[in-house]
Amino acid sequence: MFRKFSFLLMTALFICALPSAQANPFTVDSVTIPAKSESAPVAIATGTASDEAAAAQPGTEEPSLIKDLSRIYRTLGPWKGQRNATRPENAKEHHLKNYDNLEIDIDGDNYCGQFAMSTLLNGMGIETDPQKVYQESNPRGIFTAPPTIAEYLRANGIDARMKNRAGLKDITRRIDEGKPVIVLVESSGGVPHWVCITGYDTDDRGNVVSLRMRDSYWGTDGPHTMPIDKFMTSWNKPFGNSVLGGLVSYSNVLIDNNGTCEPTSTPYPGTFETATEDNMASGINDVVNGWNNRSVSQTIGGATKLVLGLPGAIVGVASNFARNSGKNMSNWGQERWNQGGFWNRVSGGAAIVGGNIASSAGSAGKAVADLWSSGASLIGQGAKRLRSIFS
Numbered sequence: 001m002f003r004k005f006s007f008l009l010m011t012a013l014f015i016c017a018l019p020s021a022q023a024n025p026f027t028v029d030s031v032t033i034p035a036k037s038e039s040a041p042v043a044i045a046t047g048t049a050s051d052e053a054a055a056a057q058p059g060t061e062e063p064s065l066i067k068d069l070s071r072i073y074r075t076l077g078p079w080k081g082q083r084n085a086t087r088p089e090n091a092k093e094h095h096l097k098n099y100d101n102l103e104i105d106i107d108g109d110n111y112c113g114q115f116a117m118s119t120l121l122n123g124m125g126i127e128t129d130p131q132k133v134y135q136e137s138n139p140r141g142i143f144t145a146p147p148t149i150a151e152y153l154r155a156n157g158i159d160a161r162m163k164n165r166a167g168l169k170d171i172t173r174r175i176d177e178g179k180p181v182i183v184l185v186e187s188s189g190g191v192p193h194w195v196c197i198t199g200y201d202t203d204d205r206g207n208v209v210s211l212r213m214r215d216s217y218w219g220t221d222g223p224h225t226m227p228i229d230k231f232m233t234s235w236n237k238p239f240g241n242s243v244l245g246g247l248v249s250y251s252n253v254l255i256d257n258n259g260t261c262e263p264t265s266t267p268y269p270g271t272f273e274t275a276t277e278d279n280m281a282s283g284i285n286d287v288v289n290g291w292n293n294r295s296v297s298q299t300i301g302g303a304t305k306l307v308l309g310l311p312g313a314i315v316g317v318a319s320n321f322a323r324n325s326g327k328n329m330s331n332w333g334q335e336r337w338n339q340g341g342f343w344n345r346v347s348g349g350a351a352i353v354g355g356n357i358a359s360s361a362g363s364a365g366k367a368v369a370d371l372w373s374s375g376a377s378l379i380g381q382g383a384k385r386l387r388s389i390f391s
Contacts, residue, residue, distance in 0.1 A: 192239055238251070
C-alpha cells in the first residue's frame with residue numbers, strides 16, 4: 001500500500017514532463033536510456049568484465065519515466081552485485097580501521113541507506129541497532145531521500161550535512177581525518193544506491209585509483225573496492241542515463257561527516273540547489289514513515305511538504321527539462337556549425353541561440369522552484385516538530 005502510494009504520488013508530480021521527455025528530438029544520455037530488464041539490473045562496478053557480462057540480461061523495454069520511478073520507490077530486491085575486496089596492485093592503502101569487519105544486519109531485501117547509516121554510526125562509536133535505524137528511517141524500503149539521511153544522522157549525534165556536486169577531495173579529506181562519509185551512486189539499471197565510504201587507495205604518484213566502501217548491494221559481509229573511473233561515473237549520475245536522471249539535479253551527492261555532536265535537529269537538512277527534489281523525496285519519506293510509526297506530526301509534516309511543494313515540483317521538473325534540452329540543442333547546433341556550409345551555419349546558429357535561451361530560462365525557472373520548495377520544506381519541518389513543542 002505504502003509503496004503504491006509513494007509511486008503514484010511521484011508519478012503524478014513528474015507526469016507533466018513525460019510527453020516532452022519522450023518527444024525530445026535531441027537524443028542524448030540525459031533523456032534516453034538503453035533498454036534493460038527490470039528483473040535483472042546490471043551491476044556497473046563489478047570486479048571483471050566477465051562479471052558484468054554475466055549480470056547483464058538485455059531487454060526490449062523503451063525508456064520510461066514511470067518505470068524509473070517504480071525502480072527507485074521499491075526495494076532493490078534479491079539482486080546483488082559482485083563484491084570486489086581486492087585493492088589495485090602496489091596501491092597505497094588509506095583505509096579506516098575496523099570498518100571492514102563491522103557486522104551490520106539489515107533485515108529485508110536491501111535497505112541501503114539504513115545499512116550505510118548503521119555502518120557510519122557504529123564505526124564512529126555510536127552503538128546503533130540496525131533494525132532500529134531501519135524501523136525509524138525507512139520501514140517500507142522505499143528510496144531514502146538525502147535530507148532524510150542527514151537529518152537522521154544529526155538526530156543520533158553526527159554533524160552531517162548534505163552536499164550536491166561535491167568533489168573527490170571532499171571524500172579523501174574526511175577519510176584522512178578518520179571520518180567515513182555516505183554517497184549516492186548508481187548500483188544498477190538506473191537505481192540510486194547509498195554506500196558508506198571507508199577508505200581509498202592511491203598509486204605511487206598519489207592519485208586516487210579506487211575507493212573502499214561498505215554497502216548492501218555489493219555485499220553486506222565485507223568491503224567492496226570500486227575503481228575510481230567507475231565510481232566517478234556512478235557518483236556523477238546516481239540515476240544513470242535514465243529519463244528521471246535528466247529531470248532531477250542530483251549529482252555527486254555527499255552526506256558529509258563533520259564528526260560527533262550533541263543529537264540535534266535541523267530546520268533545513270537539504271541544499272538549495274536540490275530543494276525541489278529534496279522537499280518532495282523527504283516529504284514522501286515523512287508520510288510513509290510517519291504513518292507506519294504512528295507519528296501524527298511526521299505524517300502531517302510530510303503531507304505539508306508534498307502539498308505546498310507541488311507547484312515547485314512541477315516548475316522544477318519542467319525547468320530541468322528545458323535546461324537539459326537547451327544544452328542538447330546548443331550542442332547539436334555547434335556540431336552543425338562546425339560542419340561549415342551556408343545551411344549548416346544558419347540552422348546551427350539558430351539552434352545555438354535557441355538552446356542558450358532555453359537553457360537560461362530553465363536555470364531561472366529551477367531557481368524559482370527551489371525557492372518555493374525551500375519555503376515548503378521549512379513549513380513541513382516545523383509541522384514535524386509540533387509534537388515536541390507541546391510534549
